[in-house]
Amino acid sequence: MVFTIIAALLILAGLVFFFGAAVGLLRFPDFYARMHAAGKGDTLSSLLVIAGFAVYQIGGVHDLSHDWPLLLVVLKLLAIVVFIYLTSPTSTSALADAGWEDGIDPIIEPGRENHLEDDLRPPQP
Amino acid sequence: MIVPFDILILVFLVIAAVISLWVKDLLAAAMIYGIYGFLICLLWAEMGAVDVAFTEATVGAGVSTVLIVATILNTRRKSTD
Amino acid sequence: MKAKIYASLAVVITGAVLLYAVTDFPNFGDPHSPANAGVKGGAPSASIYYIENTYRDTKVPNLVTAVLADYRGYDTMFETVVILTAGMAIFAILRVLRRDEDTEEAAPVDRSIDGDHHRIIVGITCRIAVPLIQIFALYVVAHGHHSPGGGFQGGVMLGASFILIALSGSLSDALARLGESSFIRLACIGIFIYAGFGFLPLLVDRNFLDYGALAGLLMTDGEEMARSHSMLGVEIGVAMTVMAVMFAIFANLSTRGRLQGGL
Numbered sequence: 125m126v127f128t129i130i131a132a133l134l135i136l137a138g139l140v141f142f143f144g145a146a147v148g149l150l151r152f153p154d155f156y157a158r159m160h161a162a163g164k165g166d167t168l169s170s171l172l173v174i175a176g177f178a179v180y181q182i183g184g185v186h187d188l189s190h191d192w193p194l195l196l197v198v199l200k201l202l203a204i205v206v207f208i209y210l211t212s213p214t215s216t217s218a219l220a221d222a223g224w225e226d227g228i229d230p231i232i233e234p235g236r237e238n239h240l241e242d243d244l245r246p247p248q249p
Numbered sequence: 250m251i252v253p254f255d256i257l258i259l260v261f262l263v264i265a266a267v268i269s270l271w272v273k274d275l276l277a278a279a280m281i282y283g284i285y286g287f288l289i290c291l292l293w294a295e296m297g298a299v300d301v302a303f304t305e306a307t308v309g310a311g312v313s314t315v316l317i318v319a320t321i322l323n324t325r326r327k328s329t330d
Numbered sequence: 331m332k333a334k335i336y337a338s339l340a341v342v343i344t345g346a347v348l349l350y351a352v353t354d355f356p357n358f359g360d361p362h363s364p365a366n367a368g369v370k371g372g373a374p375s376a377s378i379y380y381i382e383n384t385y386r387d388t389k390v391p392n393l394v395t396a397v398l399a400d401y402r403g404y405d406t407m408f409e410t411v412v413i414l415t416a417g418m419a420i421f422a423i424l425r426v427l428r429r430d431e432d433t434e435e436a437a438p439v440d441r442s443i444d445g446d447h448h449r450i451i452v453g454i455t456c457r458i459a460v461p462l463i464q465i466f467a468l469y470v471v472a473h474g475h476h477s478p479g480g481g482f483q484g485g486v487m488l489g490a491s492f493i494l495i496a497l498s499g500s501l502s503d504a505l506a507r508l509g510e511s512s513f514i515r516l517a518c519i520g521i522f523i524y525a526g527f528g529f530l531p532l533l534v535d536r537n538f539l540d541y542g543a544l545a546g547l548l549m550t551d552g553e554e555m556a557r558s559h560s561m562l563g564v565e566i567g568v569a570m571t572v573m574a575v576m577f578a579i580f581a582n583l584s585t586r587g588r589l590q591g592g593l
Contacts, residue, residue: 207459214455221452250358296358299478300394303470307486312576315493319584 127183131176138172141165154231155223163216170208174201250296258292273328279317286310388557390475398480399561403539407524410568414517417575421514424587449499456498463491471569475558481565485572492577501581502590510581510589513574520571527564 145165152158178201185191265288269281286309294302356363368375380401384393388400398406464487471484496504508516531543541560542553550556585591 207462210455210459214452218452300392300480300483303478303483304486307483307490312486312490312493312580315490315497316580316583319580323584323586 125183127179131180131183134172134176134179138169138176141169141172145169155228156220156230159216159219159223163212163219167208167212170212171205174205174208177201254295255292258288258295262288262292275321275326275328276318278328279314279321282317283310283314286314387554388561389554390558390561392475392477394478395475395480395561395565399475399564400539400541400557403528403541403564406564406568407521407528407539410521410524410571413575414521414571417517417578420579420582424582425589426587452498456494460491460494463487463494467491467569471565472562474565475561481568482572484565485569486576488569488573489576489580492573493580496580496584501585504577505581505589508574508577510578513578516570517574517578520567520569520574523567523570524564527560527567 142165145162148161148165149158152161178198181194181197181201185194262285265281265285269278269285272278272281286305290302290305290310293299293305356365361367364375366375366377368378380393380397384390384396388396390396390400467484467487469484470479470487471481474480474484492504492508495507527541527544528539530547531540532538534543536543541557543556544560545551545553545556548556548559550559581589
């Protein structure tokens with residue numbers, strides 16, 4: 125019962141972050157801010173939701189000698205988390221790089237321009 | 250098999266199919282086609298056809314999207330109709 | 331615009347006709363429908379036979395794989411041949427064999443990840459991910475008759491791992507690991523393995539693709555285990571062909587058949 129409540133709370137927290145990611149994707153002003161919202165919200169909420177699944181699975185274990193296959197499911201869920209943590213930030217970074225190389229300008233407050241800008245961008249043909 | 254879930258996925262499938270035909274930018278259409286593949290994969294997995302869902306996830310959503318994008322980048326990005 | 335209206339009209343009418351036909355379908359998973367229970371007074375249907383006898387005949391729990399690779403092995407063999415034919419067609423249409431002087435000049439753009447901070451994150455992550463993808467793909471191939479998966483899915487994943495190398499670094503990185511002569515050979519060897527498993531039973535006066543005859547050759551106890559192991563061998567052949575053809579199609583499409591440069 126305790127495990128079920130913890131799992132429900134984790135999944136709810138994950139859904140909150142998913143909702144934040146979706147709202148950010150729709151409402152933020154420019155490409156980089158939208159991508160930042162989608163990438164970060166997605167990564168964290170996947171972790172929370174999958175951790176909720178894992179906790180729910182652990183709650184099903186009553187007798188370890190008989191129920192140990194459930195722990196294998198937990199292991200697989202953790203492997204999924206590791207994969208999401210490897211690939212999701214990488215894809216966000218690759219997307220940002222592609223947008224930058226394509227010449228998409230971020231919206232910057234006047235007077236706070238990043239002077240690294242000219243070093244990073246490849247010369248436009 | 251959960252019927253409301255089925256109906257939800259089918260509605261999304263129709264929306265994804267129509268949008269991927271309607272969009273002028275072929276790269277966006279290819280991405281929405283990938284979404285369509287994943288939705289079909291979800292539908293099959295949910296109906297119990299796990300082998301078919303696995304095939305759809307690898308071929309339909311994964312490799313064929315990459316092949317379509319590779320083709321678009323070597324031809325034209327805008328659709329004419 | 332006019333063509334679009336006519337086309338959508340045709341689509342809507344076809345969809346309506348198909349939806350009308352759906353009302354005649356049996357319910358989902360209905361055990362009394364003709365497809366599942368057979369016709370009244372006739373022989374029992376094929377699906378009943380597979381559900382009841384697959385494990386007894388072949389000792390394979392995943393009966394989808396058993397149907398695909400054993401009972402309907404002839405179909406699957408020619409599906410694999412169809413994939414090989416698709417790869418050959420792509421090769422015949424796209425591959426440019428003559429030396430092109432202009433692309434030779436334009437080709438040496440250094441796209442290695444060392445020293446390029448735009449590519450180093452993606453490159454390193456893909457270097458971590460590709461071996462894991464390949465190990466999982468081999469698991470899918472080798473475990474296909476006990477869990478979902480099989481030669482086709484595993485082969486596509488193996489091909490996708492090479493495509494990932496080509497996308498993250500450059501196509502020449504991927505071609506250094508799986509060159510053109512190797513993938514053409516692998517595609518043909520895969521078909522050869524499948525057809526060889528079918529051909530061997532002919533030598534002892536059994537039917538084509540009757541794997542039970544291989545019990546002596548594979549040193550298994552009983553014909554059931556021979557069928558199980560032969561399914562594994564057949565799936566390895568399918569995986570080789572599919573992997574090679576997927577990567578060949580990508581390599582030819584992304585470089586307009588020149589196999590240099592890349593996206």
